Amino acid sequence: MAVPKKRTSISKKSIRKNFWKRKGYWAALKAFSLAKSLSTGNSNFCTKNK
Template sequence: MAVPKKRTSMSKKRIRKNLWKKKGYLAAVKAFSLAKSLCAGNSKGFFVRQINK
């Protein structure tokens, strides 16, 4: 028979939520930094094709 589990404390829930948010924030910062370096032309990670008209 199924037994209900114990309730997770608010502090533990808050810690997990903040870790989840931090992971997204760090990904956003990394993407923004990469975009800035691409716009400035300082990127060494990969090549961007320049279109000449």
């Protein structure tokens, strides 16, 4: 017979949520940095054809 699980504490839930948000923040920061370097032409990622 199935037994209900115990409730996750608020602090544990907020720690997981903050970790998840932080990962998104760093991904957005890297994407913005790459876009900025591509627009200025200082990127090693790809070269523009002139």
